[in-house]
Amino acid sequence: MLLNNIFNQLGISSFKGRLRFWFLCFIALMVLFASIPFIFFGKQEKLEDANVSIEKTIELQQVVINYWLQERISDVKSISELPSVKALDLEQMKEVLEAFDKNHSEFGMILYVNEDGISQINTKSTTEIDLSDREYFKEAKKGNSFITGVLIGRQTNSPIIIFSNPIYDSNGNFKGLIAGQVPLLTITDVMNQFQDESSETYLVDRSGMLITKSRQGEIGEYIDTEIFEEALAENPITNFYNTQNGEKVLGNYRWVHNNQWLIIGEITESKIFEPFYRMALMLSLVVLFAILIGYTLMVWVSNQAEAPIRKVLEGTRKIGERKFNFRLEKCKKDPIEFKELFDNFNNMNEIIESYIISLKESEDKFRTIVNYSSDMITIHNSTGKYLYVSPAGKEILQYEDKEIIGYDSYYFIHPDDLELVKQKHDTLLKEGYAVSTYRIRRKNGEYIWFESSIKLQGKTPEETHLIVISRNITERKMVEQKLQEANNVLLELSTxxxxxxxxxxxxxxxxxxxxxxxxxxxxxxxxxxxxxxxxxxxxxxxxxxxxxxxxxxxxxxxxxxxxxxxxxxxxxxxxxxxxxxxxxxxxxxxxxxxxxxxxxxxxxxxxxxxxxxxxxxxxxxxxxxxxxxxxxxxxxxxxxxxxxxxxxxxxxxxxxxxxxxxxxxxx
Known part of the structure; x- marks a missing residue:
């Protein structure tokens, strides 16, 4: 009685409204009790954990990058110290450089530059290029190994770095240098091998250009964020800030490569407070418990709707028996949703009756069109097998049903046209419609030209089938072929x-x-x-x-x-x-x-x-x-x-x- 008074006071007269009322009550109670554990978790602890995690990741990346750079310069140095290189045996040098390039995928190309700065061997590009004005050539003449900053390759038009080492003969005379070009994507791959799942690290140079791919942009793009400005000023970063892509993160940095490159490590605010999301799971468990209680109440309410539901079930059984003239009767005590459901049910039966009549009329019309159409109408399954062929199709191709139904349509298509037809089939699967022109074999072995309009029907792979309307265009193709031959003759005469x-x-x-x-x-x-x-x-x-x-x-x-x-x-x-x-x-x-x-x-x-x-x-x-x-x-x-x-x-x-x-x- 008390519950009914509450419903009346709140104006809840529907079955749906009553269920919502009790669910709102219990969800509110659930949130109240489940939110209590959150007060025992402090954000400061999570921030400290995040800082430690970023610090460790950056230190690891710093070691990895420095080690990787030294390894690459060591690789180049090892080549320059080979006897065949010091002896300037160009044929052996070319074989050595090509073998090294083949076995070291991190290098985009390896080249030898002589003492005049002219490239004489290049594993991937042209030679005889004057490189005497390049910084790495000048450093080589001084006897120094050298790693460039980020360059844009003039031939590849992509960001690269170059590792170089001078060549000296047995008398200590400078004979040029060996240089290895490395795409910046290689550095991305190196860093990704040691990436922490909870954070992201990436490299930028002092101009702010990205050296590795990240969520902040592609290689070669520039960033202008708070942490980059603080890093240039050598200031520590302790607060959250917004990244280039708008994420709110906590970050830290390290300089590498003689303070030319900057490793930035960042972890999003959502990752830092992920433990709080786990508490949401606890809250969900409490909600589940509350739902169980609410379910009990819903059972009580649903009992009130048992009689109307039985009426609906009786009506559906009548539909199953194809008795579409059956109508449901409404009662005053039924909730308004059920009254509306009864009305919709009765309207649905009326619509079904009229639809069945119109469907039968449509089928008769379709059958008449198909039987008297001069175009060939066929139905196929999703793999292209014939399911139906119209009388016109049998007349054109001269096959009986048993000779074509169930066979793959590709079996009858001219071999030279198969690839084009398969491409049209891919278009059909993407767009739902395609028009294809091809040759098809008749029963007597003769090939004729078809132009087919194909439409895909069905929402699931099991339901999918193809409706195809095909027309014999052999005469038109013959005329087109003669016109093309005439055009080719005229074109050749004019040129x-x-x-x-x-x-x-x-x-x-x-x-x-x-x-x-x-x-x-x-x-x-x-x-x-x-x-x-x-x-x-x-x-x-x-x-x-x-x-x-x-x-x-x-x-x-x-x-x-x-x-x-x-x-x-x-x-x-x-x-x-x-x-x-x-x-x-x-x-x-x-x-x-x-x-x-x-x-x-x-x-x-x-x-x-x-x-x-x-x-x-x-x-x-x-x-x-x-x-x-x-x-x-x-x-x-x-x-x-x-x-x-x-x-x-x-x-x-x-x-x-x-x-x-x-x-x-x-x-």
């Missing part, structure tokens, strides 16, 4: 020179732009040869234009054959002038190709009585090599090659002259 049969000026412009952009992306060399036939006007005047055309064809053929032999491309630039594009080719190799072309033309022995320099047809060639950058243009490459060609003519013709553009030297 080939009508007289000589080699690529024309239009093809030259397009290909040079392509190779120029590729060289910029790869920071690689690009060479160009410009050449023309010496005294060709006199040749035409002497032998006639038909002989001149024959001469152009023979010269073009030899240039093309010679260029193909070196993986380069020949073009007719205009009139009697030709060009050759040489991708990824330095000046020395380009000059060799040019000289080969000159000799090949000379060996043709085409008579030329009008020539001042020879009795046979000769050519003059100009070569230019560049490593293109964004600030340069293709016109510069062509202009300098033309200038070299002009110099060849000035120097008596029938020769090769070259020029190379100045470029920034990579690191």
């Amino acid at each position: 080939k020179d009508g007289l000589t049969g080699i690529w024309n000026r239009r093809a030259f412009d397009e290909r040079l732009e392509l190779e120029w952009n590729r060289a910029i992306r790869n920071s690689s060399a690009l060479s160009l040869i410009m050449l023309d036939i010496d005294y060709f006007k006199k040749f035409n005047d002497t032998y006639g234009h038909q002989a001149g055309d024959d001469c152009l064809r023979e010269v073009a053929n030899i240039i093309e054959l010679t260029a193909k032999g070196s993986n380069d491309i020949a073009f007719r630039y205009g009139g009697e002038e030709f060009s050759v594009i040489l991708p990824t080719t330095d000046l020395a190799d380009a000059e060799l190709v040019a000289e080969s072309i000159r000799k090949a033309i000379d060996s043709l022995n085409i008579p030329h009585s009008g020539s001042v320099i020879s009795k046979c047809v000769t050519i003059s060639l100009g070569v230019n090599t560049m490593i293109p950058t964004e600030s340069q243009s293709i016109d510069q490459l062509i202009a300098k090659a033309d200038k070299a060609l002009y110099q060849a003519k000035q120097d008596g013709r029938n020769c090769v002259r070259s020029t190379v553009s100045l470029i920034s030297k990579p690191n």
Whole structure:
């Protein structure tokens, strides 16, 4: 009676409201009793434990980093003291450096720099780079081993450090140095091996740049936090502070690498007070106990709802018997939730009745559409096996049900199209819809073209199936193929020179732009040869234009054959002038190709009585090599090659002259 009065006073008339009331009461009581243990735990003790933990972790990391740095410099020093290195036996040195690089994954590359500062051996990159201005080379000349600060590699464009040691021969003469390049990611891996789970340590240099990966950012990013400022000022840090990523932490630091690098150790406030979270578990146990008490009260309340629940159960049994015309009757004493439930139940039965009727009508319509559709409609399971094939599909492919149902759809697809279809299947799994074009085998062995629209249905792997609507597009594909063949013929006609049969000026412009952009992306060399036939006007005047055309064809053929032999491309630039594009080719190799072309033309022995320099047809060639950058243009490459060609003519013709553009030297 007292409880009913309480419910009436609070306006709690629903079953849900009564349960909430008792649960709120017992949860409040639970929190009161369970929170008492918290007063016996002091935050100061946890802060002291956290400081000790951070201190130990940083000391360990300090030892590890110093040891690791000494190990790497010792590795480099051991190479420089090998007899083959001191003797400057370059072939053996190269084998030693490559073997060392292969067996020491922490090094990105190993190189030998001679006494003039020129790199002569590099296990991963180009050589003949002037490094005499580098700090580690200057220290080596003084006889010092050296570890650089953080550098950004000009070739890798990533942060690195370099370990170097000088080389002296048996007479004590300086002969260069051995240097090892280490990516900063390697240091991250080293530190992670000795990382404490409860805290995080990371390295920064004096500029604040991150040397190792951490939650504060990626390598190469900068931090500006309280602990970094205090470390620069050599001040102790004792209070909580906010990190770069907004976490509230307690931290400490140590300087390493001759006070060039800073180890920062941090532990979040949540980790420090994790014991208090364990107390929450104790609180949860108290809550569980309170829930058990509340359960007893809920049983008492649920008994009041027994009669309405039995009515609902009776209604569900009627649904199971497909008696959808059954309706529940409401009573005044039932809670309002049950009254609403009865109404919803009765409405649901009405909806089910109407849905069943409309579903039957939809099935009839679908069956009619499928039976009379000219497109092939199929259903597959999630692995692609046929579950259903429409009448149109049987007519198109000529298979009976027993010859296709249950078989994997990939079995009927042309082998050349399998990879594309599998890629579309992956797209289907991600997006739920895909359109695929492929060839499929009919019963008589003939392949026809299909265009299929595929939709994924089902929420679980067990329910998943594929609905596929396919159309025979063989005729359309044949038309497209003929159009493509015609386009290819037109394209070749527009880019080939009508007289000589080699690529024309239009093809030259397009290909040079392509190779120029590729060289910029790869920071690689690009060479160009410009050449023309010496005294060709006199040749035409002497032998006639038909002989001149024959001469152009023979010269073009030899240039093309010679260029193909070196993986380069020949073009007719205009009139009697030709060009050759040489991708990824330095000046020395380009000059060799040019000289080969000159000799090949000379060996043709085409008579030329009008020539001042020879009795046979000769050519003059100009070569230019560049490593293109964004600030340069293709016109510069062509202009300098033309200038070299002009110099060849000035120097008596029938020769090769070259020029190379100045470029920034990579690191």
